[in-house]
Amino acid sequence: MIVQFAWRYFAGKKSTQAIQIISWVSVAAMAVGTAALIVVLSVFNGFESTIKNLYSDYYPDMKVSATKGKNFEINKTILSQIQSIQGVEQISLSLEENVLLSSDENQAVVTLKGIDQNYDSVTHFLKTIQYGNLQLDSIQEMPSIVLGMGVSNKLGVSEESHFPVNAYAFKKNAQFSIDPTQIYNSRELVISALFVMPEIDNDFAFTSLQTVQHLAELEERYSSIEIKLSKNANTGEIQKNITDLVAPLQLKVANRFEQNKTLFFILKSERWAVYAILSMMLLIASFNIIGSLSMLVIEKEKDIAILKTLGMQNSTIKKIFLATGVLISLIGAVIGSILAWIICLIQIQFGIVKLGDNTSFVVENYPVKLSVIDFFLVMLTVVVIAMIASWIPAVKASKKKIELNVR
Secondary structure (H helix, E strand, O other): OHHHHHHHHHHOOOOOHHHHHHHHHHHHHHHHHHHHHHHHHHHHHHHHHHHHHHHOOOOOOEEEEEOOOOOEOOOHHHHHHHHHOOOEEEEEEEEEEEEEEEEOOEEEEEEEEEEOOOHHHHHOHHHHEEEEOOOOOOOOOOOEEEEEHHHHHHHOOOOOOOOOEEEEEEOOOOOOOOOHHHOEEEEEEEEEEEEOOOOOOOOEEEEEHHHHHHHOOOOOOEOEEEEEEOOOOOHHHHHHHHHHHHHHHOEEEEEHHHHOHHHHHHHHHHHHHHHHHHHHHHHHHOHHHHHHHHHHHHHOHHHHHHHHHOOOOHHHHHHHHHHHHHHHHHHHHHHHHHHHHHHHHHHHHHOOOEOOOOOOOOOOEOOOOOOHHHHHHHHHHHHHHHHHHHHHHHHHHHHOOOOOOOO
């Protein structure tokens, strides 16, 4: 009954055309606000998905590292136990060490990361290589090295350079000496490839695990165990099982979110900040509903009086006008949702809105990813805002003392 009254009050003929116009203006305002909110949230979903995909090429699903110090030892039994945990698909050992790379007069301090043959299976590192080929054969007289594009620019070299780069690392327990060659180890490395990855290609270079272990005098030591999980693995349970194995060795386990806490916190914070701002815009748009319902209350004074005479309670009258306000908002929200869905599909299919003319962007067009949760969230937001906006006119309608003039 309440819905029927609400629909009649919204769609029925009014004595004043202005009331009908304001009602449809309210619908249009909520439709535009809803569409804007869904589109913006979908763009944030797109950026978040893009960034996660980019970082998945470097950051593994799970990572074991030392709680104290930079590296650790681990026996093969523990590694076998980790590999045998259900949901663990592949593991890779790596060692990071700060070194000085030199080519002619150019120098750069970088993090040289030694990786094993399983590394690409864990992180899909090969996808980031833009020039050359990944080679990890440490048996060669001159091992290969993969430079980040930023490091390559600093050194003024590329995979086509005919001369190797020199890597220098301080010896462990080195004593003071007049001869500087006595306090550091050096190794010539040939450039086999260049990789491009935001955030790290200015500071990182990759070579074989054995090469870094030998250069840094850290035989059988590692900086991390990087783990790839199967597609539908229970991340929480696997993390707990691995923690139980490695915690006695003063090692910690971090999932992908914990490896990038700052990044994901910023992404979520920006998303909710934009959601709050656009929700305020919806709240402002709902002022039209207040005006529309206030005029509707005046329009329906006689109807309200008749309903009260027939015994309708004030609470029911209040619910009728609340339902009318929610109905106006929901019609606008449905129209806005359909509009947003069409806009997002067009952007996904044709990429009409570009990020810019600069080709240095990772993606050319604004990334968009539709989420059913966003649609439900926006609908819920619209209903709440509509109820807030409709409350005052509905209360006034229920409490207004109206008497029928019988002549």
